[in-house]
Amino acid sequence: MRIVIVGPGRAGLALAIASRGAGHQVVAVLGRDGDHAASGAANVGSTPLAVGEALPGHDLVVIAVRDGDIAEVAAGLAGSPGPITAAVHISGLASVATLAPLAERGTATGSFHPLQTLPTPEAGAARLAGSWVAITAPQPLAGALHQLAVSLGTHPFDLADEAKPLYHAGAAAAANFPLASLTIATDLFETAGVPVEAARPLVEAAVANAFEMGPRAALTGPVVRGDAATVAAQLDAVAASTPEWLDGFAAQVALIAHIAGRGDEFAAVLAAERRAS
Numbered sequence: 001m002r003i004v005i006v007g008p009g010r011a012g013l014a015l016a017i018a019s020r021g022a023g024h025q026v027v028a029v030l031g032r033d034g035d036h037a038a039s040g041a042a043n044v045g046s047t048p049l050a051v052g053e054a055l056p057g058h059d060l061v062v063i064a065v066r067d068g069d070i071a072e073v074a075a076g077l078a079g080s081p082g083p084i085t086a087a088v089h090i091s092g093l094a095s096v097a098t099l100a101p102l103a104e105r106g107t108a109t110g111s112f113h114p115l116q117t118l119p120t121p122e123a124g125a126a127r128l129a130g131s132w133v134a135i136t137a138p139q140p141l142a143g144a145l146h147q148l149a150v151s152l153g154t155h156p157f158d159l160a161d162e163a164k165p166l167y168h169a170g171a172a173a174a175a176n177f178p179l180a181s182l183t184i185a186t187d188l189f190e191t192a193g194v195p196v197e198a199a200r201p202l203v204e205a206a207v208a209n210a211f212e213m214g215p216r217a218a219l220t221g222p223v224v225r226g227d228a229a230t231v232a233a234q235l236d237a238v239a240a241s242t243p244e245w246l247d248g249f250a251a252q253v254a255l256i257a258h259i260a261g262r263g264d265e266f267a268a269v270l271a272a273e274r275r276a277s
C-alpha cells in the first residue's frame with residue numbers, strides 16, 4: 001500500500017515504521033510542525049509535507065493525531081487539493097463520523113485502532129506484531145484494512161462504530177486496572193521487606209489463568225473461599241502498616257466478593273474494619 005501518515009507522533013510513526021518494514025511505502029508524513037514532519041519522514045525514508053499541501057498519490061491516509069484534533073484535521077484535509085482515496089483515524093474511541101468532511105467529498109472512511117500501547121515510534125512498531133487491531137469501516141475499505149493489519153503481523157477484528165466507547169472503556173480497564181492493584185501490592189510487599197519481583201511468577205500465572213479459564217473462574221484466595229478471618233487479618237495488617245492503602249485494599253476485597261457472589265458476607269467484615277480503624 002502507498003500510505004500517507006498525518007501526525008508524526010508516537011502512534012503515527014510506529015505504524016509508519018511497521019508498515020515500511022512490512023513492505024508498504026510511506027509516501028508522505030504530514031505534520032503541523034515542520035521539524036517533526038521532517039524527522040518523522042526521514043525515519044521511514046519518506047517525504048515531509050506541511051498542512052495544506054497536496055497529497056501525493058496514495059491508497060490510504062492514516063490520520064494519527066490526538067482524538068480531540070481528528071475532526072479539525074479531517075476538515076483541513078477535505079479542503080486540500082487533489083483526491084483522497086481512503087482515510088482512517090486510529091482512535092479506539094472516536095466515531096468514524098469525525099471524518100465526515102472527507103466522506104462528504106467521496107473519500108472512503110474508517111478507523112484502524114491498534115489495541116496496544118505505543119509509547120515511542122520504535123517501541124510501538126516492535127509491539128505491533130502479535131497485537132489486535134479494531135477495524136471500523138464499510139467494504140471494500142474494511143477488506144483492505146484487514147489485509148494491511150495481517151501484513152503487519154497483527155490480528156484484525158471488526159468493531160461496530162457504536163460499540164467503540166464501551167470497547168475503549170474495556171481496553172482501559174484491561175490495561176490499567178491491574179496496574180492499580182499492582183501499585184497497592186508493590187507498596188505492601190516493600191513495607192513487608194519483600195521484593196515485588198517475588199510476585200512476578202504468581203501474577204503471570206494469574207493473568208495466564210484468566211485468559212485460559214476466564215477471569216471469574218481464575219479467582220483464588222480467601223475472599224473467594226469465604227475465609228472472613230483471613231481477610232480480617234489482612235485488613236488489620238494493612239491498617240497498621242500501610243494505612244494509606246486501606247480504602248483501596250478494602251475496595252478490591254468488596255469488588256472480588258461481589259464477583260464471587262459473596263458481597264453480603266464480606267460487607268460485614270469490611271464494616272467491622274471501618275469501625276475499628
Ligand SMILES: NC(=O)c1ccc[n+]([C@@H]2O[C@H](COP(=O)([O-])OP(=O)(O)OC[C@H]3O[C@@H](n4cnc5c(N)ncnc54)[C@H](OP(=O)(O)O)[C@@H]3O)[C@@H](O)[C@H]2O)c1
Nearest residue numbers: 007008009010011031032033036064065066067091117118
Ligand atoms: N500512543 C498510543 O499508545 C496509541 C495507541 C493506539 C492508538 N493511539 C491513537 O493514536 C492517535 C495519536 O496519538 P499519539 O499518542 O500518537 O499522539 P502524539 O504522540 O501526541 O502525536 C500526535 C501527532 O499529531 C500531530 N498533529 C496534531 N495536530 C496536527 C495537525 N493539525 N496536522 C498535522 N499533525 C498534527 C502532532 O504534532 P506535533 O508533532 O506538532 O505535536 C503529533 O505529532 C490518537 O487517536 C490515539 O488515540 C495511540
